Amino acid sequence: MIACPKCSEVGAIMKAGYVRNKQRYVCKDCNYFFTLSDPDQTAPGKKNRRHQTTIIDIAKSIGVSNSTVSRALHGHADISPETRQAVLEMAAQMDYQPNQLAYNLVKSRTNTIGMIVPEFTNSFFPNVIIGAHEILTEAGYNLTIMQSNESYQVEVSNTRTMLANRIDGLLISLTQETNNYDHLQVFEKRGIPLVLFNRVCDHVEAPKVVVNDFDAAFTAVEHLILNGYERIAHLGGPLNLLVSRERLRGYRAAMEKYGKRVEENMVIQGMFSQQKARIYGKYLLDLENRPDAIFAVNDSSAIEIMLMALEKGIRIPDELGVVGFSDNPESAYIGPGLTTIRQPTGEIGKTTAQWILQLIDSEEEVNLPKQKVLKTELVVRGSSRRSKG
Amino acid sequence: MIACPKCSEVGAIMKAGYVRNKQRYVCKDCNYFFTLSDPDQTAPGKKNRRHQTTIIDIAKSIGVSNSTVSRALHGHADISPETRQAVLEMAAQMDYQPNQLAYNLVKSRTNTIGMIVPEFTNSFFPNVIIGAHEILTEAGYNLTIMQSNESYQVEVSNTRTMLANRIDGLLISLTQETNNYDHLQVFEKRGIPLVLFNRVCDHVEAPKVVVNDFDAAFTAVEHLILNGYERIAHLGGPLNLLVSRERLRGYRAAMEKYGKRVEENMVIQGMFSQQKARIYGKYLLDLENRPDAIFAVNDSSAIEIMLMALEKGIRIPDELGVVGFSDNPESAYIGPGLTTIRQPTGEIGKTTAQWILQLIDSEEEVNLPKQKVLKTELVVRGSSRRSKG
DNA sequence: AAAAGTATCGGGAACGTTTGCGGATACGTT
DNA sequence: AACGTATCCGCAAACGTTCCCGATACTTTT
Structure with missing residues (x-):
């Protein structure tokens, strides 16, 4: 019963x-x-799950309250040296590891900066990461990296995850697909600091770290012109990205300055992908009146074109001048070396990181969103150095 | 009064x-x-800090309990369609973002896998990351990446941070300095899954993902011998790393099989750094009876040596054969292409990630620690293809 | 109509910290 | 005694979820 x-x-x-x-x-x-x-x-297995020692365990072991333990561990005042000593010893003995999750919850901060990059395959972003990582770890912050894989959908999903994980700030470089910026506005609304770098956009009120793309492109094209090239093609990136537009502007400005006619069928704006580069490269090289030089939006595209040209027996730099952008490691080694624009990748990372730290520290101060422009450098190698004439 | x-x-x-x-x-x-x-x-400033809408806010707004809201949001049963609908609508309207921190705390899991790599500069680790990232995101996990910068101290600090942040599993590739493994034992004690890859070690009971370094080295050296090289030097990595020891073993085994004498002054074990490579390279090339081939532990060292040789007017591959390891992007493009060992970087990442997911799912099952060995491939290029004789 | 079953919801503990505020004791000073 | 000061420590409320136990209202069966 x-x-x-x-x-x-x-x-x-x-x-x-x-x-x-x-x-x-x-x-x-x-x-x-x-x-x-x-x-x-009601089986004897009291606590099935592996128990991590907590502050409470320490407190019980030496007969004080958990507030005392907490304060002792953090070197607060109001704790006698003896008690502090006892707590520290017991913590070491019990192999105590603080639970950051609980800490984060109560403090509403995670000491973590999020970073979203579109890709890892080129050396550019890894180098930016190294720079940012150095600054952030120095300041006691962790860095959580995600890659959007050049997909807008993934980027949005990444930002949601970052948001849910309550990062203290976000560093982001947009995908080539990104046209809508609602997922970034959320950060403003929430008051979470945000810094864009490299692949930035307008329409979002946040600091931006970029390089002088216009000048760089101008210099590159000018360099080609001064080396006697006349009919210069441009293989650019997607136009929704500011970098692409700036580089295009630089290209046009240089052409105009030196009175070169821009043949619009030799200006192509495509996606960043090896496959696309190959397609557009073939198109350009197969033109019945093909260009005598190409300024490409990045090194991998430039190299792709160089290889195709070499296959076709087109001599570089005599019959075709090539300039890339970014100075990938392989660019120095390919024969003839690829002339390119070196970007201060480490500096970009550092600057971005420093800026977000400032935003975090400045406690809601209304920092006018500004833009930092870092300087690039033209690296002249064999692919564009034509024996005059 | x-x-x-x-x-x-x-x-x-x-x-x-x-x-x-x-x-x-x-x-x-x-x-x-x-x-x-x-x-x-008792000033009117109720809540100074920016308030994020919580489950409780939603609950109050539509007059239900927070348990109901929680269940509705997670698609649990026991909730009427009308209530669920109302909750979802209100959540959207109030722009609710779940607080992952609170979730993590109560669930004692973070849905995050940690990854510690020694460096980013070579293409190897970024590619491993891409592979692991793909598997993990597919399985709904986040990936937090840290770099130890080849420093043991930083590595230990990284593991502590990972531990404090209660990651669900750790993927790690050791630094070249790491000789003590206490910081990894902690993970065993805590029951947190751990998988080592590439730079693995003995003395720690965890699954390991590696490549067939011995075979790869053997094949590389055999290839040099079959191309008529006699006096082959080896520029290896630090011997505390298993990879270095395995590659050294492979080198010796191949030399022995073909009856070549190993000249011990031509076997150097150094650190992974460009500077060291330059020093050791200079030493090798300046030997009065210099080697006619070099098998290097990685491509950056190999390339460093190639450049030095070219400067000295030593012809490659005729006077000096060179084989590297890893197939960096630049290796395909340098002077005579660098013969090297291609590692399945993406596969390494994927395998590592899949394994940690299995460990997490297998709930304390005693999986015998095993080792997975992935296959490499010899990529023959100009640096070692000597016209026989 | 009583008994049994179903569908839907609420209360509240737990997760491990931090921290504001008050309590207790000890000792010195009027 | 009455008061002042300093030092050290504990209580308990957050932080935002999840989830175990129920509780309530209604429908169906006996």
């Missing part, structure tokens, strides 16, 4: 439906509803 | 010192000590 847990009555117990597939009873005497707990649940 | 907050007595109140610069009183009647709370503290 079943006894009522409340009035201990035995006779007046009746079934009263099910709850979560367990029989439910009611005692008609005291009108108390109840279910029977599984006896196999 | 001041009244006792406890007995409301007015006459028996006396001053009783200060606490935190505030006047303290005692009621002689009930012996109750107290201070007066500042009236200016």
